[in-house]
Amino acid sequence: MNMKRREVLQTGGSITLLALITAAGWALPREALAADSWNKAAFDTKSMDETTKALGGTTPAPSKDITFFQTPDIAENGAVVPVGVTSTIPKTESIAILVEKNPNMVAAMFDIPQGTEPSISTRVKMGQSSNVYALVKADGKYYVASKEVKVTLGGCGG
């Protein structure tokens, strides 16, 4: 038992998550059959390269057409950091919000259907001060912008 606990402590977040899911009897194939799809591979990534690979893209190009709004320079509470992203790149198809130093980088991915403005605002958790990336897919290509957010109180608890 102790051994197992230590293993859990030592291994990375994604493996812990997987172990827990399996332990809870939450069968993976069932999820695969669900109407909603959830890109597990993308949510397990720990670097920008891995993330774009999991999404089936290439290395993103830095872009000045992606802007952050409502995003603080200094966040007092890492558990609730407002992040807003606007893309003015034509044919924006999706916007993803990534936090570099979180256990898993990807926080949220939004698909932007035609007719919806490529501007999204939400709140994310941040374990520590880190770069926040906005990864935008437009016309099949990937673009990225980043902003540094300093956190005075981490949001991952424990």
Add this chain to the structure above:
Amino acid sequence: MADPMRIRANVVGDATEVKVLMNHEMETGLRKDAQGKVIPAWFIQNVTATHNGKTVLAAQWGPAVSKNPFVSFKFKGGAKGEKVQITWTDNKGDKRTDEATIA
């Protein structure tokens, strides 16, 4: 069962602005309780917003989205009195749909 969402939808110019506040724990699966046991992950994975049967936003979330998640977005079209529906599904298979009238 999950608590209802708070949805506000307003016409702003030629677009409709939607703001949603959901009630959800959003456990990361990385935290431990007082006994040192890991609290299992429990978070919203999919969010879909529809207007007149058309999807206006589809999102996939990880556990890094804050507790009681907030999201706001705008879509073109939408008139006063019409409905906007929001559905989320979490990693335990729990589901909730709420709708709001555009004001």
